[in-house]
Amino acid sequence: xxxxxxxxxxxxxxxxxxxxxxAFRANTGLDDxxxxxxxxxxxxxxxxxxxxxxxxxxxxxxxxxxxxxxQVETHPAPISAIAASGATLAVALEDGTLIENxxxxxxxxxxxxxxxxxxxPDGALWLTNGSDRHGPADWxxxxxxxxxxxxxxxxxxxxxxxxxxxxxxxxxxxLPDTKGAVVSExxxxxxxxxxxxxxxxxxxxxxxxxxxxxxRPGGGAWLTLFAPRNRLIExxxxxxxxxxxxxxxxxxxxxIAPAMSSGQSFLEPLQCGGIRVMGxxxxxxxxxSYGLAVRLDADMxxxxxxHSRANGKRHGTCAALETEDGLLVASRGGGMVLAPxxxxxx
Amino acid sequence: xxxxxxxxxxxxxxxxxxxxxxxxxxxxxxxIHALLGExxxxxxxxxxxxxxxxxxxxGRMIYKGRETTFAxxxxxxxxxxxxVFQETSLVPSMTVAQNLYLGSERFLNRLRGTxxxxxxxxxxLNFPVDPGxxxxxxxxxxxxxxxxxxxxxxxxxxxxxxxxxxxxxPEEKRHFFALLRRLRERGVSIxxxxxxxxxxxxxxDRITILRDGELVTTGPTADFDRDKxxxxxxxxxxxxxxxxxxxxxxxxxxxxxxxSVQDIxxxxxxxxxxFSIFEGQITGVFGLIGSGRTETFKIISGIYKRDFLxxxxxxxxxxxxxxxxxxQAVSDGICYITEDxxxxxxxxxxxxxxxxxxxxxxxGREDGVxxxxxxxxxxxxxxxxxxxxxxxxxxxxxxxxxxxxQQKVVIGKGLIQKPRIVxxxxxxRGVDVAxxxxxxxxxxxxxxQGLAVxxxxxxxxxxxxxxxxxxxxxxxxxxxxxxxxxxxEEKIMYAxxx
Numbered sequence: 116x117x118x119x120x121x122x123x124x125x126x127x128x129x130x131x132x133x134x135x136x137x138a139f140r141a142n143t144g145l146d147d148x149x150x151x152x153x154x155x156x157x158x159x160x161x162x163x164x165x166x167x168x169x170x171x172x173x174x175x176x177x178x179x180x181x182x183x184x185x186q187v188e189t190h191p192a193p194i195s196a197i198a199a200s201g202a203t204l205a206v207a208l209e210d211g212t213l214i215e216n217x218x219x220x221x222x223x224x225x226x227x228x229x230x231x232x233x234x235x236p237d238g239a240l241w242l243t244n245g246s247d248r249h250g251p252a253d254w255x256x257x258x259x260x261x262x263x264x265x266x267x268x269x270x271x272x273x274x275x276x277x278x279x280x281x282x283x284x285x286x287x288x289x290l291p292d293t294k295g296a297v298v299s300e301x302x303x304x305x306x307x308x309x310x311x312x313x314x315x316x317x318x319x320x321x322x323x324x325x326x327x328x329x330x331r332p333g334g335g336a337w338l339t340l341f342a343p344r345n346r347l348i349e350x351x352x353x354x355x356x357x358x359x360x361x362x363x364x365x366x367x368x369x370x371i372a373p374a375m376s377s378g379q380s381f382l383e384p385l386q387c388g389g390i391r392v393m394g395x396x397x398x399x400x401x402x403x404s405y406g407l408a409v410r411l412d413a414d415m416x417x418x419x420x421x422h423s424r425a426n427g428k429r430h431g432t433c434a435a436l437e438t439e440d441g442l443l444v445a446s447r448g449g450g451m452v453l454a455p456x457x458x459x460x461x
Numbered sequence: 462x463x464x465x466x467x468x469x470x471x472x473x474x475x476x477x478x479x480x481x482x483x484x485x486x487x488x489x490x491x492x493i494h495a496l497l498g499e500x501x502x503x504x505x506x507x508x509x510x511x512x513x514x515x516x517x518x519x520g521r522m523i524y525k526g527r528e529t530t531f532a533x534x535x536x537x538x539x540x541x542x543x544x545v546f547q548e549t550s551l552v553p554s555m556t557v558a559q560n561l562y563l564g565s566e567r568f569l570n571r572l573r574g575t576x577x578x579x580x581x582x583x584x585x586l587n588f589p590v591d592p593g594x595x596x597x598x599x600x601x602x603x604x605x606x607x608x609x610x611x612x613x614x615x616x617x618x619x620x621x622x623x624x625x626x627x628x629x630x631p632e633e634k635r636h637f638f639a640l641l642r643r644l645r646e647r648g649v650s651i652x653x654x655x656x657x658x659x660x661x662x663x664x665x666d667r668i669t670i671l672r673d674g675e676l677v678t679t680g681p682t683a684d685f686d687r688d689k690x691x692x693x694x695x696x697x698x699x700x701x702x703x704x705x706x707x708x709x710x711x712x713x714x715x716x717x718x719x720x721s722v723q724d725i726x727x728x729x730x731x732x733x734x735x736f737s738i739f740e741g742q743i744t745g746v747f748g749l750i751g752s753g754r755t756e757t758f759k760i761i762s763g764i765y766k767r768d769f770l771x772x773x774x775x776x777x778x779x780x781x782x783x784x785x786x787x788x789q790a791v792s793d794g795i796c797y798i799t800e801d802x803x804x805x806x807x808x809x810x811x812x813x814x815x816x817x818x819x820x821x822x823x824x825g826r827e828d829g830v831x832x833x834x835x836x837x838x839x840x841x842x843x844x845x846x847x848x849x850x851x852x853x854x855x856x857x858x859x860x861x862x863x864x865x866x867q868q869k870v871v872i873g874k875g876l877i878q879k880p881r882i883v884x885x886x887x888x889x890r891g892v893d894v895a896x897x898x899x900x901x902x903x904x905x906x907x908x909x910q911g912l913a914v915x916x917x918x919x920x921x922x923x924x925x926x927x928x929x930x931x932x933x934x935x936x937x938x939x940x941x942x943x944x945x946x947x948x949x950e951e952k953i954m955y956a957x958x959x
Contacts, residue, residue: 119783131723131774134735136942137715137930320721321781416717 130353132344133320137417138409141399144421145429145444148455152176154158156193157410157445157452159231159327160436163199167436169445170194175206178443178452190214190389194253196242201233206230209251215255217238223268223276230265231327235291238272241279243286243298251398255372257285257360261352267298267309279308288327290336297415299325299338306338306415317415323407324373326356327434335418337409337435337446342373343405347384375431376448377404404430408444410457421455429453463488463526466511466542466619467651471520471571473506475861482675483520488619488919491648493641494666495655495682499694499865499893503674509619511652512544513537535564545608545615545625553597557583557590557607561614576591577910583775583844586610595955600750606671609637613644620644623757626660627891638664658690670694695895709946713929716740719913720761720795720882725773727765730756732937733773738882738915743908745928745945746917747953753937754917755800758884761795763790778788791823798872800917806871809860813852813870814841816859821872844873849899865896872903883907891921901927921950 135141156171163189167178173193176184192208211227213220222229223244230245246257247264257264269291270276279295284302289426295310297317306318306325323340330336351358351371368374371384376387383403391397392399395460406423423429423446431448442457464487471484472573488494493601496504510522513531521528524540532539534544551560558572559581566575579592588606596604607627612620628636640666641651655661661668662682668678676767677693693759694867720738725731730753738744748754759765760775763784777793787797799805807816814837821827834857841855848869852862859870861953867886875883885904889897904927908914918924925932931948933941933956941956 128771128776129724129771131735132722133723134939136735136932136939137718137737137739140942268940318502320776418714 198232468868496659748934794881824878
């Protein structure tokens with residue numbers, strides 16, 4: 116056992132991925148879910164005093180059951196995150212602008228990649244800065260460069276911005292509570308608690324890339340994972356020369372990298388020879404995109420999960436929101452907001 | 462019909478403690494007679510008397526109308542009474558063919574001739590065993606097949622099978638039962654001991670039930686059903702306790718993920734298998750023999766080593782581990798309770814206390830370097846009472862205990878190590894119904910205490926009724942996870958086969 120780290124240099128470290136079992140047991144909870152709204156590029160969700168809001172591209176939409184999404188705001192740049200507390204609404208744009216109640220507000224110095232926003236129970240505004248080096252749309256570049264340049268910031272009511280944590284691998288979700296906040300760190304496949312100058316892992320070895328977090332009415336939280344981990348990508352992430360060659364020579368849509376949706380071009384990379392056998396799309400195939408929403412208990416332990424598998428289309432799940440009326444999941448790859456049964460799943 | 466073999470008022474006592482007492486038994490020509498009873502009921506002793514393995518203390522045996530006493534099993538065999546033992550009596554360093562003809566070789570023996578005739582004979586029995594294979598390389602099921610073939614080969618008129626089906630797959634059992642029927646048609650009389658009551662009800666013409674060394678009842682199979690047999694065996698009904706239907710309220714929720722197995726491989730036996738184990742849950746693992754389920758968990762417990770290159774990863778509490786010896790796994794709180802208790806589970810000539818102490822030694826929990834007799838006795842008394850081990854006295858050697866009580870000693874030897882993950886491999890194989898109930902209760906208690914429990918079993922009702930989640934193993938990997946609420950025997954078997 117002591118020699119293993121030395122032996123690993125010669126035999127190569129095992130490239131493994133946590134299995135989808137236990138609470139992550141595969142199902143078709145998202146594939147079978149009703150479509151709440153068709154919304155191309157649906158990304159983030161929040162609950163505002165005026166109703167449930169969803170961001171998609173440059174527009175902010177109000178969602179109502181049985182009605183088409185109503186566009187309530189349009190911004191000059193795509194929206195990268197939204198959050199609300201009562202009637203207060205915060206919107207972050209991909210160009211780094213932060214808008215609160217319709218007016219641009221100061222953002223922390225050097226922050227231009229706001230991936231998630233959330234109001235804490237004390238009214239503090241929390242934001243995650245995915246990376247110091249790339250904007251929100253260039254997340255794949257940040258992963259392929261293996262950066263850990265993300266940070267978490269908090270602005271107390273009436274106060275200024277304070278950096279709570281840094282050196283994170285693409286923080287993509289934040290869930291504030293009275294002790295700090297739980298943050299999803301996509302490139303390290305984990306949830307961490309930040310606060311008091313410390314970063315403590317809460318849930319590790321997730322089988323995908325975690326995205327946003329939202330609290331549940333009865334306690335606990337929903338976590339979405341926007342893409343699955345697969346062996347080929349894990350392998351490429353360890354092969355520096357190949358990866359940099361690929362980034363330099365291949366169009367980004369065809370990189371061996373996670374994706375919000377896949378299967379749209381024959382030029383896309385495949386693993387294990389293909390994901391179709393005799394014309395049948397294998398649900399367990401190692402795909403680049405996936406849909407996964409996970410219900411966490413109060414201790415952030417996974418309870419159940421809802422999946423859109425490799426043969427589904429409701430991939431790139433970036434946000435989930437549970438209200439008294441039910442659960443909504445935004446599928447960026449599928450271009451829709453889903454209303455799955457929150458009690459279903461593994 | 463005149464019985465071919467009759468026992469009258471037979472008693473056999475060990476150290477003046479009777480194992481069987483005043484038992485009357487008769488076996489008719491061309492019948493299959495099931496002998497049932499709890500472990501320790503005296504079934505094995507009774508059959509050992511018939512086969513000349515032990516001499517009765519009192520009573521008489523009448524074979525083919527003449528009072529007979531066999532001095533040894535060889536004499537019984539030559540007189541036409543063969544016994545197929547639970548623990549096979551094959552020579553491991555010889556081939557299957559050589560074992561088949563051992564003792565009946567011709568003066569000029571040709572290896573090729575022996576091989577061909579053994580091959581033809583095994584094929585006639587539908588046993589897929591390579592006659593050229595060394596017995597030591599065979600699994601338990603195939604050894605059992607060779608043992609059965611050897612008994613059939615001797616053209617015995619009475620064949621006694623002591624739990625012949627315990628290690629056979631459903632398909633092999635079907636062939637075995639067809640063989641029994643063919644033997645019956647030829648006029649061979651068969652005594653058949655089994656803990657699987659359905660098998661007795663299916664194959665036997667008559668059933669005899671023993672309890673505490675005494676005959677309880679004998680009668681045609683048509684007069685019995687499962688509940689009647691259990692009531693006669695244990696003096697109370699257990700069918701409500703064993704294998705009851707479960708609903709969602711009975712399922713335990715998963716606790717913390719304590720063990721994560723990712724893509725582990727070991728030759729052709731374990732191939733890229735991945736799964737997780739959670740605290741406070743019983744994870745049932747089902748798979749046919751050869752599916753790699755035992756090997757997978759032996760890798761986890763450090764008994765086998767995974768592939769050196771590309772062998773995958775095991776994380777315990779998010780910490781990568783690679784065990785080179787079982788002691789390392791034991792010290793990390795992983796306990797594997799073997800399916801083969803006789804060869805891997807205990808030291809049969811040692812006492813209960815000494816075996817339990819061996820468990821403590823493995824975990825490094827012993828105090829000092831001197832082993833005191835008092836310590837061993839205290840250990841034996843504590844665990845005998847905790848696990849309800851039935852022994853003549855705490856100093857009893859494990860070999861003197863019945864199968865169920867031996868299994869409890871093996872479990873005690875594991876639990877004394879204070880593990881966090883307990884892996885039970887076929888925990889109720891060769892164990893009677895009353896002990897099964899106690900072992901199931903123990904497994905449930907361990908999960909309720911928050912331990913991560915894994916139960917590997919070939920018996921589907923056990924898997925369905927004890928597990929909080931079910932993993933199905935096929936061709937060296939976990940291929941399916943099912944909830945006991947949605948799982949059926951058909952679904953599990955389908956996943957295990959297809």
